[in-house]
Amino acid sequence: MAADAPITQDVVTIPRKQPEGGKVNLIGLTRDGLRAALIEIGTPEKQAKMRVNQIWQWLYHWGVRDFAQMTNLAKDYRARLDANFQIALPEIVSKQVSADGTRKYLVRIAGGHEVEVVYIPETDRGTLCISSQVGCTLTCSFCHTGTQKLVRNLTAGEIVGQIMLARDDLDEWPAPGTGTGENGPRLLSNIVLMGMGEPLYNFDNVRDAMKIAMDGEGIALSRRRITLSTSGVVPEIARCAEEIGCLMAVSFHATTDETRNKLVPINKRWNIEELLNALREYPRLSNSERITFEYVMLKDVNDSDADARRLINLIKGIPAKINLIPFNEWPGAPYQRSDWERIERFADIVHKAGYASPIRTPRGEDIMAACGQLKSATERARKSRAQIAAEAGVGGSA
Secondary structure (H helix, E strand, C coil): CCCCCCCECCCCCCCCCCCCCCCEECCCCCHHHHHHHHHHCCCCHHHHHHHHHHHHHHHHHCCCCCHHHCCCCCHHHHHHHHHHEECCCCEEEEEEECCCCCEEEEEECHHHCEEEEEEEECCCCEEEECCCEECCCCCCCCCCHHHCCCCEECCHHHHHHHHHHHHHHCCCCCCCCCCHHHHCCCCCCEEEECCCCCHHHHHHHHHHHHHHHHCCCCCCCCHHHEEEEECCCHHHHHHHHHHCCCEEEEECCCCCHHHHHHHCHHHHCCCHHHHHHHHHHHHHHHCCCCEEEEEEEECCCCCCHHHHHHHHHHCCCCCEEEEEEECCCCCCCCCCECCHHHHHHHHHHHHHCCCECCECCCCCHHHCCCCCCCCCHHHCCCCCHHHHHHHHCCCCCC
């Protein structure tokens, strides 16, 4: 997408499909779950592993949605699959394209709820930011998603389905019989669990979806190309290392418990010390290289030289990089973005201490697709600036 491409909105509108009654959706089943489902419809146990491999490749390597196209399966077996199962994804309701090429999808899931998914093209990669919940329980005061109440967790199928929908839109499924790498570099090469929701509060579904994404006979993304971002659900961090093993990012954003309690209220349950103790073990348990600390730059809140020096002391001994995120404003936000000179000064202090400190370039701000701006359009809370500011514990005007 050219940098000067016009913003387009609602360019994709798809009629809502009714789920087929009584049919099990194969999308989101683990290999063990798929095997059990196939045996239940009469697949001999001795054949089940082979059938799982065949169907898995059709679903997740070639992106086929019609059993009739699974040509290495016998015709009568395909008919049996069609009679018992469905291949159903969430639906893209609309797509917006930013001037910088960022794509934001409004995606409808079962029950009529909606989540947002963002694709960010870069010169060396294409990153898909996916959601794990409708809404969020964490109420982080700088985050637009946090002003929307939690509706429910997404299923594994709804999570991996976001990846599949994006690959549809990018026209990136290999032709049957070809490998993923035969069409050149991937457009969708990285996944970040940084959309709506707290992934570690939906652990089992996130784990199963990421296992599908990482499976070498399907979507086949390396675990080092998947980053899970948490606000600090301490008890699940070690479990994430052991059962998923992807890269870890933490929404840190403050260097004192007093400030973090306001910005990231989960800190009242697991404070900075407890969080850092859990993070110190993560690289060893997951065989990851380092932790990414996400730090949103809020004017006169967390952006002082003293904050930069405290941050350095806090993370001492943890293999880390610090992503500095200029605050992305949203309607009614109780904060302002730090001045650019202040952000650069903060980055310089961190960099001189030996840590990578890239300043994230805001992407998709013109379509509310930037970090902290996601919120399903039909469920946006109508709160005044004063209400939001009061909840955040800071000053504000209506």
